[in-house]
Amino acid sequence: MAERAPTILLTGINGQLGHQLRAALAPLGALVALGRNELDLSRADSILEALERHQPDIIVNPAAYTAVDRAESEPEQALAVNAAAPALLAQWAARRQALLLHYSTDYVFDGAGERPWREDDPAQPRSVYGRSKWEGEEAVRAAAPRHLILRTSWVFGAHGGNFLKTILRLAQERDSLRVVADQIGAPTSTALIAEVTAALLRDYLRNPAGFAYGSYHLAAQGETSWHGYARFLVTEAGRQGYALRLSPADIAPIATADYPLPAPRPANSRLDCAKLRQTFGLALPRWESGVEQVLAELGAQPQQKDIQ
Template sequence: MAERSPTILLTGVNGQLGHRLRTALTPLGEVVALSRAELDLSRADSVRQALERHQPDIIVNPAAYTAVDRAESEAEQAHAVNAAAPALLAQWAAQHQALLLHYSTDYVFDGAGEQPWREDDPARPRSVYGQSKWAGEEAVRAAAPRHLILRTSWVFGDHGGNFLKTILRLAQERDSLKVVADQIGAPTSTALIADVTVALLRDYLRDPAGFAYGSYHLAAQGETSWHGYARFLVAEAGRLGYALRLSPADIEPITTADYPLPAPRPANSRLDCAKLRQTFGLALPHWESGVKQVLAELGAQPQQKDIQ
């Protein structure tokens, strides 16, 4: 592999993580960045055709069905994208000695307790989305010896729709907000996920035979609630000069029960990232630094509309 530049197939290039990865992966090789129109993970024939056409050495798969509530009524579609497609990618990767790097979620856990989840803790997904992502993980592990699964949580960035951008928009439109305060996790930026992805792939390309394949947790350091997250980002946005109609004090804490949704959310989304840090010698920044970075990036460019 060292004799030529590797071909990296990237799925979901228009998604918030795929958009960030497209640029980040460029120094590593020839990046074939495919949109849903070019590689539709809900269709097995589309997946197979893209793989055969491009013959990648590395497959990076951030694309997923992420409409958590809609998945409760679209289980077949969620499983097609989140479980069946990763199975096909893994089977092809195994047959062609390629690496599959796949992203997963804290939703594979039931959210009980307060201890950060470790990679080997039992998965007990409570939602269709979580079940489909867990099935995808299991398919990848079963089929592809050369695999990396990165479980992450509360992902946000400057592209696409996410909690940060929604709260920022609402803070410019409303005089008060109510935000859930009894779910705990670590907001994790697409920039951090992309940086770690590149670091791991560099290790892999240096020594595929000695690489530490497997499943790892990847989240920013620290923890907060959605309410704490909202208050922090509004305070920071105000400091940066955003024109807001409300202050952090205008954001009221509520419980999960006060805001019922079709799919259950994990109360405990804490991820223990010690395995990732120790195996690869990585230092993970605090979640607040990622929020500051994205707010600064958004403030320096025309505002995009949220993609819902």
């Protein structure tokens, strides 16, 4: 790597993960942070024009089509953003010997069994969204020798829409909730993903030739159901002083079959992160700590806005 600061191109800065990555990656180089207006992953011309203009040494791509249910009726759009766009990014990165860091999902697996999924387990996506993300992974692996693919699960943060913020809002509006209890995974905060991303890029910049490229699972430690997640966050929100209409006991467990959706959800979203921990010497926190931190951040936001 040249002595000059590396140029890092970050996509999707208005999404929940892109927003968090913007702050985490800024100290690592000359950060070019682009939203959909500057780099539209559904358009090949927009992708290539942005790459040629900025000539990045590192491409970090959290942008994705994430409307899981809508993807069932919009497969072309999902495949364009989640499969064709990463292929273009990877091909450009290979020509310029740049690093492409791309994010994927537990939805590439069929969700069977109870063992945590390993990186080399066969992918058998059951939804259009899962298939589009798997095809994007395969395109990156095929085209870009210098790549990192980070599969994660149940992502949440203080920015953007997610399960935590939805449940928190409903807990302030309703007297009871029904939440699915037979899907298991690890809620993973955008802060954790961004912190790990920055650590991996620091390793890469120190020694690109010896870097351990490849695919890795990244999720917080522990596991829970969506029902267990909801009850914990309501308990913690009450402890932090949020005004809630319901208590954890008012959240009833239901089966996936009781809440039908267009796209099937994996029953088993557990990800085995041993490869990431052992390869890079990382300690991953439990999922509960991320929930606590985001609730604290959300609770502090009104005061922060008043100060500004």
